[in-house]
Structures are given as structure tokens and as C-alpha cells.
Amino acid sequence: MSGAVPLDLAALESATERALRAAETTAELAEAETSALGKRSALAGAHRSLGALDEEDRRRVGRELHELRGRMEALAAELRRGLHERERAAALEADRLDLTEVVLGDLRSPIARGRTHPVTQTRDALEDVFVAMGFKVAEGPEAETDWYNFEALNMPPSHPARGMYDTFFLELGEPETIVLRTHTSPVQIRLMEAAVREGTLPIHAVAPGRCFRRDTADASHLPVFHQVEGLVVDRGITFGDLAGTIEAFTAAYFGPEVHSRLRPSYFPFTEPSAEYDITCTICLGAGCRTCSNTGWLELGGSGMVDPAVFLACGIDPEEWSGFAFGFGIDRCAQMRHQIPDMRALVENDLRFLRQF
């Protein structure tokens, strides 16, 4: 066998094995198989060189090369299984959702605890005060018909008082005009109609809820705001009952150093009507910039239920009398917490909201 290149099969095998084992991913292994076992590999070269050997050597070396290739292919298959398993486990780990994970927020507590919005807190506190005074809590729809929002409250289509309410109209005319309620007063009508229908007069109820007007948001107005409406209908109710109820609520909610006063005003659904003010919560009556040095802040409106409203609901104004009052819950929160700009209530700045 002179002239034949001696084949070092042991060296060929260890080089091929090294190349395969160096692969760290299934993709690298596929490349290593191509270069170590493919057509241009040293192994394929050794096969081609068999032709130079004599027949006996050719058969022997050919068999050894065949066995070597078999071992290398088995090794590659085994390595591929291992790498595939490793890659699958890594992908699963990356996708894993750890439901026990503790999210570390910027609070000291490991779990950031939520809380109710200051307006909701104020609404809850007001409800507590009125329930303690014997009122029931009632609710009504936020989308109202023209009848409940205006007409039954003594505001026919031509009434100039409708100009006081910049209204969001949902549907005009046929079959009915539907508006986003501009105040909680429609709940008064619903309460009186229900009491007449079910024979459950008298009424002592408060109705808190969301209202809507086309106001541009500023320091003391929001286009979506909250009101609480109070309604008492009974026999022999006087203006003194109204004044006493408002004073009792004011002291219970704002504290004994805060008082109320009534100023003559006009609302189409009450007669007589009064705005009501409370002692300035900033200066407690001494006079400051917030109250324009008057010592008083305007909180809401009130009055004796107009006989025309009673008649619209089917209640005899000769037998029954009553009063109603209403004020903004947002404004109440603003006064109690001395918030200079009401828009802070809807900006969702957690640094602000976490103070309450």
C-alpha cells in the first residue's frame, strides 16, 4: 500500500466528536453536523480516499469508517435530544407566570393598598350623617327624560330657568327628549311619584349621584360632578324645619365650629328659595381670600317645594308641605379638605389621591 495516505481513524473520530460536542444549541449542532459529517467533511474525504487502497485494506477501513460514522450520527442524535430539552425548559421558564410574585411598589408596604376616591369618601360620609338623621338613601337614573329633569320641576320648555343648565342632550324630541341629568332633583319627582303610587308618604330621603353640565372645567367647576339632594314631604313642614335640618347637617359633617346661613334666592322648583352658605372652613369666619373676606362660603341651594311641583306629582299641596335642598359633593370635599383646584379630583395623580 505504498503511496496511500495512512488514515488516522482515532484522530478523525476524536476531532469529529469534539466538533459535535462543542455545539451549545440545536442550531449550532446542525451546523457542526454539516461540517463534520457532510459532503465536505474530513470523514467524507476519508471515504473518497478508500479508492487508493488495495482491496483488503479498502474493505477493512471502509467498514471502520462506516462504524465511525454510525457512532458519530448516534452521538449527534443524543446531543440534539439534550439540547432540545434544555431549550424547551428555558422557553417555559421565560413564559412562566409567577402568581406568588410580590410586586414591590414605591410604598413601604410590600403590597400597594388601594383606597376610595376622596369624592366617594365624602359621599359615604354625607350618607352616614343623613342616615343618622333619619333619611333614607335613594338613587335615580343618570340619563333622564325632559319631564323629570325639567318639566316636572316647574321648568316648561319656554322657562327661562332652563338657561341655567347647559345640558348634554342624548336624544331630541320624538318620542322623548333624553338628557344627561343636570342635577339630582329629578330623583325628587321619582320619589314623590312612587310615594303617591304606593301610598308611602311622608318622604325623608337623600339622593346622591352624578350630574352633567356643559361646563368647562375650572378651579370650582367640573362637567361631571356629584350632588346630593334632600327631600322631606310631610304634614306641617315649615321653613324652620329646613333651616334646622341644614344647620344640623352642617355641624355634623363639618364640625361644631361651622354654621349655616340662608340667603334669599330663586329656583323654579322651590318657593321660597334660598342659597345656603357655611362658615368659611379656611378662616372659620374671620375673613380670608378664599371667602372674599365675608367669612362665608356658598355650598348649595334649598327651599320649600313649589306647589306646582307637588301638583305635577299628584300630591295635594293643601295637605302636604315639604322642603328640598341640594349641594355639590365635589365642592363639599373641596371645602372640607381645602383643595384649591377642583380639577385635582379628576386628574388621577396618585400623589394627590394618596393623601386622603
Ligand SMILES: [Zn+2]
Ligand atoms: Zn375665609
